[in-house]
Amino acid sequence: MGETVGSFLKTKLVNMGKWIAQHSMGEFDDLPSVLDKLTEIEVTILAEHLAENKSIIIHEDWQALLQRVSDLPNVPSLVPPAIQYVRSEQSLHEKFWRYMQLFASVVNSNAQ
Amino acid sequence: MLSELDPANIARMIDEKKAKPPPRQPTEAEKKKEERLAAKEERLQKGQRKKEETPYVEEVYTEVHDKSKLLDKLYAYRKRFPHLEKRNNVSAKSDAEEILDELHHCEVQLGQKKDSGGIGGMLLHGTMIGIEHITRDVWNPLGLNLNGLGQITKDSMGEFQPLVDEMMIKYGTGMYLSVEVRLALMVGATVMTVHSANSGDPRVAQALKKMNNVAQAPAGSSDL
Numbered sequence: 001m002g003e004t005v006g007s008f009l010k011t012k013l014v015n016m017g018k019w020i021a022q023h024s025m026g027e028f029d030d031l032p033s034v035l036d037k038l039t040e041i042e043v044t045i046l047a048e049h050l051a052e053n054k055s056i057i058i059h060e061d062w063q064a065l066l067q068r069v070s071d072l073p074n075v076p077s078l079v080p081p082a083i084q085y086v087r088s089e090q091s092l093h094e095k096f097w098r099y100m101q102l103f104a105s106v107v108n109s110n111a112q
Numbered sequence: 113m114l115s116e117l118d119p120a121n122i123a124r125m126i127d128e129k130k131a132k133p134p135p136r137q138p139t140e141a142e143k144k145k146e147e148r149l150a151a152k153e154e155r156l157q158k159g160q161r162k163k164e165e166t167p168y169v170e171e172v173y174t175e176v177h178d179k180s181k182l183l184d185k186l187y188a189y190r191k192r193f194p195h196l197e198k199r200n201n202v203s204a205k206s207d208a209e210e211i212l213d214e215l216h217h218c219e220v221q222l223g224q225k226k227d228s229g230g231i232g233g234m235l236l237h238g239t240m241i242g243i244e245h246i247t248r249d250v251w252n253p254l255g256l257n258l259n260g261l262g263q264i265t266k267d268s269m270g271e272f273q274p275l276v277d278e279m280m281i282k283y284g285t286g287m288y289l290s291v292e293v294r295l296a297l298m299v300g301a302t303v304m305t306v307h308s309a310n311s312g313d314p315r316v317a318q319a320l321k322k323m324n325n326v327a328q329a330p331a332g333s334s335d336l
Contacts, residue, residue: 006323044319077267109328
């Protein structure tokens with residue numbers, strides 16, 4: 001049996017945290033550990049919200065994404081500033097939106 | 113000069129020598145010393161009497177432990193949780209006290225949550241969530257808006273952690289969670305999750321179903 005959706009999403013979210021921390025030169029060093037503390041169900045709910053608002057990902061709408069993330073309960077307070085940082089770094093945009101696309105598509109997958 | 117050789121004088125001098133000198137009256141300091149010594153003597157006698165009584169009391173309250181049962185329990189813990197550290201090397205030859213100490217050491221280790229801030233952090237986070245829910249749904253005489261208090265506490269655990277750790281060290285010996293409390297907490301958390309899934313946000317119910325599906329990674333996502 002393969003990896004569950006919850007576990008897969010959490011692994012990828014922590015990977016994204018590590019990637020941002022690596023590029024931010026120490027500003028977001030705590031991000032991977034903060035994201036690692038989220039439970040699988042919290043990560044799945046987060047991905048559900050992204051899947052329901054796919055237009056944000058399609059249009060790469062930073063403003064709407066930040067608004068959505070700030071409104072959600074259980075999102076660590078370090079996440080909105082991290083998104084702001086990625087927004088300010090043009091070279092990180094492509095990979096960041098690939099991550100968002102991945103979360104939105106995997107949450108509705110079922111390989112069984 | 114020769115008068116001293118007079119037998120009458122000699123007899124008088126002998127009588128004077130034999131006669132005892134008048135008894136000297138004790139000074140104030142000597143009287144106090146006598147009193148102190150008498151009090152000490154009394155205390156010592158009381159202590160002696162207590163010691164004679166104590167063995168009877170000890171015999172009455174000494175608990176009898178079945179060493180084989182204790183050892184079985186200890187080996188069962190070690191088999192199920194091989195990561196447990198040893199404090200004493202116990203065997204069938206060890207005293208019941210040593211085996212009990214080792215059992216206690218195992219239970220303390222099992223009751224200490226090492227990740228996510230330990231038990232202290234977990235209790236603090238749980239308390240904050242409780243305050244948030246009580247002020248929102250049950251009782252809020254001050255009209256406080258504490259939405260997100262639990263989440264902010266979790267995010268700021270790094271600042272709370274030194275204080276929580278200090279408190280855990282101060283009250284350390286009594287602050288580990290027994291297996292009964294841990295089971296009750298887990299049951300409570302499950303009840304709350306199911307309750308929120310059934311009555312609150314429908315996304316929680318959906319997420320509960322989806323999170324256990326098997327993930328199908330899209331092509332080209334291996335580098336993420």
